[in-house]
Amino acid sequence: MCTVCGCGQGETRIEGHDDENAHGHDHPHTHEPGHAHSHADGATHSHPHATHFHQHQGDLHYGLGPAHAHAPGLSQERMVRIEQDILGKNNAYADGNRKHFAEHGIFAVNLVSSPGSGKTTLLVKSIDLLKDKAKVAVVEGDQQTSNDADRIRATGAPAIQVNTGKGCHLDAHMVGHALERLALPDDSLLMIENVGNLVCPAAFDLGEAHKVVILSVTEGEDKPLKYPDMFNAADLMLLNKIDLLPYLNFDVAQCIEYARRINPKLEVMQVSATSGAGMEEWLAWLTAGLDVAIAARQQNVNLLKKRIAELEARLAVNG
Amino acid sequence: MHEMSLAEGILQIVEDAAARQGFKRVTEVRLEIGALAGVEIEALGFCLDVVLKDSVAEGARIELEKTPGTGYCLGCGETVPVNALYEACPNCGGYQVQATGGTEMRVKDLLVE
Numbered sequence: 001m002c003t004v005c006g007c008g009q010g011e012t013r014i015e016g017h018d019d020e021n022a023h024g025h026d027h028p029h030t031h032e033p034g035h036a037h038s039h040a041d042g043a044t045h046s047h048p049h050a051t052h053f054h055q056h057q058g059d060l061h062y063g064l065g066p067a068h069a070h071a072p073g074l075s076q077e078r079m080v081r082i083e084q085d086i087l088g089k090n091n092a093y094a095d096g097n098r099k100h101f102a103e104h105g106i107f108a109v110n111l112v113s114s115p116g117s118g119k120t121t122l123l124v125k126s127i128d129l130l131k132d133k134a135k136v137a138v139v140e141g142d143q144q145t146s147n148d149a150d151r152i153r154a155t156g157a158p159a160i161q162v163n164t165g166k167g168c169h170l171d172a173h174m175v176g177h178a179l180e181r182l183a184l185p186d187d188s189l190l191m192i193e194n195v196g197n198l199v200c201p202a203a204f205d206l207g208e209a210h211k212v213v214i215l216s217v218t219e220g221e222d223k224p225l226k227y228p229d230m231f232n233a234a235d236l237m238l239l240n241k242i243d244l245l246p247y248l249n250f251d252v253a254q255c256i257e258y259a260r261r262i263n264p265k266l267e268v269m270q271v272s273a274t275s276g277a278g279m280e281e282w283l284a285w286l287t288a289g290l291d292v293a294i295a296a297r298q299q300n301v302n303l304l305k306k307r308i309a310e311l312e313a314r315l316a317v318n319g
Numbered sequence: 320m321h322e323m324s325l326a327e328g329i330l331q332i333v334e335d336a337a338a339r340q341g342f343k344r345v346t347e348v349r350l351e352i353g354a355l356a357g358v359e360i361e362a363l364g365f366c367l368d369v370v371l372k373d374s375v376a377e378g379a380r381i382e383l384e385k386t387p388g389t390g391y392c393l394g395c396g397e398t399v400p401v402n403a404l405y406e407a408c409p410n411c412g413g414y415q416v417q418a419t420g421g422t423e424m425r426v427k428d429l430l431v432e
Contacts, residue, residue, distance in 0.1 A: 019410075077346055077431065078342075078432070079430055079431075080336055080342070080430075080431050081427075081428045082336060082426045083333060083426075083428070084332050084425060085423070085424065085425050086325050086329055086424040086426060087325070087424060088328075088332070089328060090328070117341070123405050168425075171324070186395060198322075199357075203321060203357060208376065228403070228405050231359040232404050232418060261407075265413070265417065268333075
């Protein structure tokens with residue numbers, strides 16, 4: 001399992017790894033002594049072989065740079081040029097999703113946050129307030145259980161739960177499959193609730209129009225500095241649970257300042273799903289985005305209709 | 320972050336290339352990772368050890384090329400070096416820096432036999 005976040009799609013491989021590495025290693029390691037790590041059961045301890053720069057294989061060389069010379073002619077080795085983005089496959093699926101959204105007038109947002117920021121409650125409240133004005137559907141990502149999708153379905157909105165298993169984020173392929181199952185009508189709003197994780201989902205484009213990061217005021221104002229990748233990837237930050245501000249020492253201005261250090265273009269809204277504060281602004285942002293998506297699809301349809309009419313006219317003349 | 324997924328992405332790229340070009344063994348994988356890509360290099364090395372096992376690239380050397388981070392400072396209107404997303408602009412000390420380079424994660428090339 002990944003030492004940072006435990007993620008990975010190929011679970012069988014991870015199982016295999018656990019077996020392979022359960023035994024001791026007899027080769028030298030270069031890490032510093034006393035390297036500690038945590039286990040899922042909460043135990044933290046030092047490991048004699050916790051980091052993995054094996055001398056006999058898989059060495060990582062730092063800073064060799066482009067000047068590093070290969071001499072493929074001296075052996076049977078040859079060089080194969082690759083030049084591919086490691087996340088290229090995900091990005092190709094994301095492009096597919098984005099095309100699908102554009103063709104169907106769907107405004108898709110990817111909601112990202114830590115666990116417990118109030119994403120699902122905010123989502124339920126948003127759907128309740130929007131459901132007479134817009135078609136809304138939800139893709140719910142969690143490691144396990146369909147609890148969140150059940151909460152969404154209770155509002156009457158269609159929802160698909162994606163359980164990522166050991167995975168720490170949704171990827172574009174999973175979302176593509178969820179779309180097949182959801183069969184979204186044209187001109188709808190799709191809310192993708194990502195796995196509660198402020199790190200990994202930052203790197204995975206799902207084809208959404210925007211990432212929206214939700215930070216609750218119970219979390220601490222320096223989270224944008226601690227988890228900069230996510231705040232950098234997002235276009236909008238919702239500062240949630242502001243009804244609790246009177247009971248907390250949370251400095252709103254400082255938090256926003258930190259977030260904009262990471263991402264100068266970040267939009268910020270202060271909301272509370274519980275009291276309803278700020279919800280109007282957030283819902284207006286959503287419906288404005290949806291209107292743009294619908295208008296773009298309509299324009300596309302009109303263009304196609306015009307082309308068909310032109311072709312029919314030509315057929316009539318020539319036929 | 321998500322180093323296991325990245326390692327699997329690397330394996331996929333290597334295996335696709337092996338299927339296309341018919342090589343049997345990879346002795347070296349050269350990666351390009353940007354300083355602002357959010358990749359924990361040690362974790363990636365660990366995950367690659369695991370993921371490349373029993374593949375054409377088992378035991379391959381992993382060469383890493385780190386590309387520097389750059390950003391555009393809205394304050395002084397210049398492209399500046401960036402070591403981390405939360406850093407101030409080295410010219411003006413402001414925090415109006417938008418990351419523009421050093422976020423890439425690529426497989427550059429392979430040595431195969």
